[in-house]
Amino acid sequence: MTAHTKKIVLLLIGWLFxxxxxxxxxxxxxxxxxFLLISLWAFSQSSERFHDWLYNHRIFGPPLxxxxxxxxxxxxxxxxxxxxMAISATLVIIYSSTPWYALGAMILLMGIGAGFILSRPSRPREKETP
Structure with missing residues (x-):
């Protein structure tokens, strides 16, 4: 893949997300x-202008x-x-004939994902006053 083609693909991925x-x-x-994090990454690899636009956007910028x-x-x-995750796991367990080891792997991976999500703060820490 040429550099130009890669840039176009990453721009398309960025705008899609x-x-x-x-x-x-x-x-x-x-x-x-x-989804905006994926866009930000794609733009960081393809267009500094679009990356800066998204990162500093009035609506999208603050969470990024x-x-x-x-x-x-x-x-x-x-x-x-x-x-x-909980609803998906429940539906797969109830309505599919997935082998027990695949269910175990799914639950383990979802648990790892849930652990990561729960380990992150929900808002920026308050600045400490001296």
Whole structure:
């Protein structure tokens, strides 16, 4: 893949995930920030102009900056992610004939993901006053 083709593919990925993240503003079950993080990464590899635009955007910028500076996952995003994992696991367990070892692997991986999500702060720490 040539450098020019790679840049075009990354720009398309960036804009696709900006679009999906934008939909997440209006759909409560679709978290916006993870998709925008993918966009931010794609733009960082392909367009400094679009990266800076997204990172400093009036609406999209603050959660991206909170993640970048403080590793924050907002409480709403945590709730949606954990609920989605729990519902998905329940549906797979009840309605599929997946072997026990695959179910165990799924639950283990979801547990690792949930642990990571829960380990992140929900908002930036308050500045300590001297």
């Amino acid at each position: 900006v679009f999906i993240g934008g939909i997440g503003i209006f759909l409560p079950v679709l978290p916006t920030t993870p 900056q909170d993640w970048s500076k403080y590793g924050v996952i907002p409480l709403r995003a945590k709730i949606v992610a954990l609920a989605t």
